[in-house]
Amino acid sequence: MTDATSPARWSGTVVLLLASSTGGVGQHVRSVARGLTAAGASVLVCGPAATQDQFDFNGVGARFTPVEIPASPTPADSRAVAALRRALAAETVQVVHAHGLRAGLVAALARPAAPVVVTWHNAVLAGGLRGQLSRLAERIVARSVRVALGASTDLVARAAALGAADARFAPVAAPPLPAPRRRRAAVRAEFGVAADQPLILSVGRLHPQKRYDVLVDAAARWRVRIPPPVVVVAGSGPAYLQLAARISAARAPVTLLGHRTDVADLLAGADVAVVTSDWEARQLFAQEALRAGVPLVATAVGGLPELVGDAALLVPAGDVDAVDAAVRCLLDDASLRADLARRGTERAATWPDEEDTVAALVALYMEVAPDHAGPATPDADTPSTGRR
CATH class of the missing domain: 3.40.50.2000 (Glycogen Phosphorylase B;)
Structure with missing residues (x-):
C-alpha cells in the first residue's frame, strides 16, 4: 500500500453487521474490523454467535453483540431486527455497515438513525420462492441504503438497476495467508x-x-x-x-x-x-x-x-x-x-490490499458522517471514493 492510500484517523463508532457466514464474508468483516480499530474507530460487530466463535472479532479489537441472522429469510428476521435495534440503542453510532443481502435487509428494516452502507458480496442465484424473496429483499435494500457497495462491477450494476441512489465498486481484498508451515x-x-x-x-x-x-x-x-x-x-x-x-x-x-x-x-x-x-x-x-x-x-x-x-x-x-x-x-x-x-x-501485485480497503472505507465513513472524522494522519492523502 502507498502513502496515498494510508487511512485517515476516524474516531466514530461503526456497527459491522453480518449474517450466518463460514467463509469469505466473515473473513472480510474480521479484516475490516481490525483495520478500522487501528484507524481509531470504535467497532461493534453484530451477527450470529457462531461467527464470533469462528472469526473471533474480539481478538482484533472489536466488540461483539449477537444478532442471529440466519442464512435464509425466516419469520425470525423480526427478532434479528429487534436485537439490532437494542444494540444500536445502547451506542452512539455514526455508520451502520451491513455485509451481505441478509444483513442488509435486517439493517434496512431496523431503520437506524445513522446512515446505512451495505456491501453486496453475492448475487441471487436461487429460484422458486426463495429466489423471489431474495429478489424482493434486493429491492428493499437497494432503495433503503445511503450507499450500496458491490464487491464486483456486476453487483454495482445490479444495485443501481434496483434503485440504489449511490452504488459504488468496492473490491474485497483477501487477507494475506501466513507463510506455509510445511514443505x-x-x-x-x-x-x-x-x-x-x-x-x-x-x-x-x-x-x-x-x-x-x-x-x-x-x-x-x-x-x-x-x-x-x-x-x-x-x-x-x-x-x-x-x-x-x-x-x-x-x-x-x-x-x-x-x-x-x-x-x-x-x-x-x-x-x-x-x-x-x-x-x-x-x-x-x-x-x-x-x-x-x-x-x-x-x-x-x-x-x-x-x-x-x-x-x-x-x-x-x-x-x-x-x-x-x-x-x-x-x-x-x-x-x-x-x-x-x-x-x-x-x-x-496490482490488487488493492487490506489497508487499501480500510482506507477507502474510512474515506466513505467520513463522507457520510463528516462530523465524526478525527484528525488526518500526517502526510496522508485519502482519496474520495467518488460517486458512480
Whole structure:
C-alpha cells in the first residue's frame, strides 16, 4: 500500500453487521474490523454467535453483540431486527455497515438513525420462492441504503438497476495467508501424492453455487491419466453428502478434506488450482492461488474475469468438457504452468490490499458522517471514493 492510500484517523463508532457466514464474508468483516480499530474507530460487530466463535472479532479489537441472522429469510428476521435495534440503542453510532443481502435487509428494516452502507458480496442465484424473496429483499435494500457497495462491477450494476441512489465498486481484498508451515513434499505426502503425480486443489464452501459436481465429473476422466492426478477439496458445507456420493459413484480421484486452516500449506503442495463456481465476486481462493503462484483454472463468471485478467485459464460455468480440457492443458504443458504462475503473482501485485480497503472505507465513513472524522494522519492523502 502507498502513502496515498494510508487511512485517515476516524474516531466514530461503526456497527459491522453480518449474517450466518463460514467463509469469505466473515473473513472480510474480521479484516475490516481490525483495520478500522487501528484507524481509531470504535467497532461493534453484530451477527450470529457462531461467527464470533469462528472469526473471533474480539481478538482484533472489536466488540461483539449477537444478532442471529440466519442464512435464509425466516419469520425470525423480526427478532434479528429487534436485537439490532437494542444494540444500536445502547451506542452512539455514526455508520451502520451491513455485509451481505441478509444483513442488509435486517439493517434496512431496523431503520437506524445513522446512515446505512451495505456491501453486496453475492448475487441471487436461487429460484422458486426463495429466489423471489431474495429478489424482493434486493429491492428493499437497494432503495433503503445511503450507499450500496458491490464487491464486483456486476453487483454495482445490479444495485443501481434496483434503485440504489449511490452504488459504488468496492473490491474485497483477501487477507494475506501466513507463510506455509510445511514443505511441499510433506504436504503431498499427506495425500499420498507421488513425486511425478499432479496435485489439484480447490478451496471453498461445499455449496451448490460452487459446482463441485463439475470438478468431480471432470476428475473422473483423469483417473485414466498416467500418472493420475490427486484432487483435494478443502471446505465444509451442506453439499458434503451429495458430493461424497457422486465421488463414490464416479470413482473420481477426489478427496473432501473438510474445513482446513492450512490453505497456505495446501497451495505450496499444489500444481493447479481450480474454481468451478456458477458465480463469484472476487473469490478469496482465486486471490490466494494467484498470490501463491499456483496456475488457476476458473469459471468466467461475476467478478472473476476482471479479477484475474489473463493470469488464469477461464472456462464457461457448468462445462465439464471445458474444465477437463483446461486442466489437461496445464498438466501437459510445464511452460504454460510457469507462465501462468508468473502472470498470477504479477496480477496479484496490482490488487488493492487490506489497508487499501480500510482506507477507502474510512474515506466513505467520513463522507457520510463528516462530523465524526478525527484528525488526518500526517502526510496522508485519502482519496474520495467518488460517486458512480
